Amino acid sequence: VVGYKVRFNDKVKRTSYIKFMTDGILLAEIQSDPLLRGYDTIIIDEAHERSLNIDFLLGFIKRLLPRRPDLRVIISSATLETKRFSAFFGDAPLVEVSGRTYPVDVLYRPPNDNEADLADAVANTVNEIAEMDPRNDILVFLPGEREIREALFEIEQRSLPHTVVLPLYARLSAAEQQRVFQRIPQRRVVLATNVAETSLTIPGIVYVVDSGVARVNRYNPRTGVSQLLVEPVSRASADQRKGRCGRTQSGVCFRMYDESDYNSRPAH
Numbered sequence: 001v002v003g004y005k006v007r008f009n010d011k012v013k014r015t016s017y018i019k020f021m022t023d024g025i026l027l028a029e030i031q032s033d034p035l036l037r038g039y040d041t042i043i044i045d046e047a048h049e050r051s052l053n054i055d056f057l058l059g060f061i062k063r064l065l066p067r068r069p070d071l072r073v074i075i076s077s078a079t080l081e082t083k084r085f086s087a088f089f090g091d092a093p094l095v096e097v098s099g100r101t102y103p104v105d106v107l108y109r110p111p112n113d114n115e116a117d118l119a120d121a122v123a124n125t126v127n128e129i130a131e132m133d134p135r136n137d138i139l140v141f142l143p144g145e146r147e148i149r150e151a152l153f154e155i156e157q158r159s160l161p162h163t164v165v166l167p168l169y170a171r172l173s174a175a176e177q178q179r180v181f182q183r184i185p186q187r188r189v190v191l192a193t194n195v196a197e198t199s200l201t202i203p204g205i206v207y208v209v210d211s212g213v214a215r216v217n218r219y220n221p222r223t224g225v226s227q228l229l230v231e232p233v234s235r236a237s238a239d240q241r242k243g244r245c246g247r248t249q250s251g252v253c254f255r256m257y258d259e260s261d262y263n264s265r266p267a268h
Helices: 023-032 052-064 082-088 118-132 145-157 174-181 235-245 259-264
Strands: 002-006 009-011 018-021 041-044 072-075 104-108 137-141 163-168 187-192 205-210 213-220 225-232 251-255
Touching: 018 023, 023 052, 041 052, 104 235, 118 137, 118 145, 118 205, 118 251, 137 235, 145 163, 145 187, 163 174, 174 187, 205 235, 235 251, 235 259
Parallel strands: 002 018, 041 072, 104 251, 137 187, 137 205, 163 187, 205 251
Antiparallel strands: 002 009, 213 225
8 A cells, every 4th residue: 555666666556555755756757747647645745955856846836736726735844934835835724733742951062172173072062961861862963974983983982881872874774774773771872964853763862962064965056066065054953953852751952052153043
């Protein structure tokens, strides 16, 4: 009944009613099915990421709806500019579903002068949490693989007892990524890119350490070159990261920047 289609892998049968796919796959299907007759309902999730694929799909579906009045469209995300999206689709109705129910305290902890770099500051923060709470799991947001490896080295230098440090980024094998979701007797310290912000939920996280930055793919129209740039995340992304630790019990989010920096960032 439920199938999925991703690049190089199609697991959809004739009997499938529900089909999961990437935004890129749906874009590709538009070429052979421009009216999307194969679907009566389309759900676009994580729309707040506003990637080129998602923006193109939103524009295409808006123009398609007058020709497909039977097509039902749901735009969803945890941190969405709901009024702007609703206005874009002709004042579409809004549905809000309450998610996190546990309180999360926010502590601002910008790096101090004695800390050499971001990896050092992150390792010190993890060490401070370990001294305060010797058991519960920690999720650290870092911009990329290089920063994760540097932080991994620094944390291992602290020799924290009963602690396992686990990296999480896209280039890891499926087996290595799966280690993050296994509950173990030791404390887990998960060092992740923004893949852990919206794409997946790691159970049991009580503490979040937010570096406040992410590596974003930016296209320069003057040079015709795409670059991966480290940029400050928006307030919506920061709030999304904070919510990763309020799922099963109250949590604490350590932000590696000050409150005035957070307030000066764009909402989305």
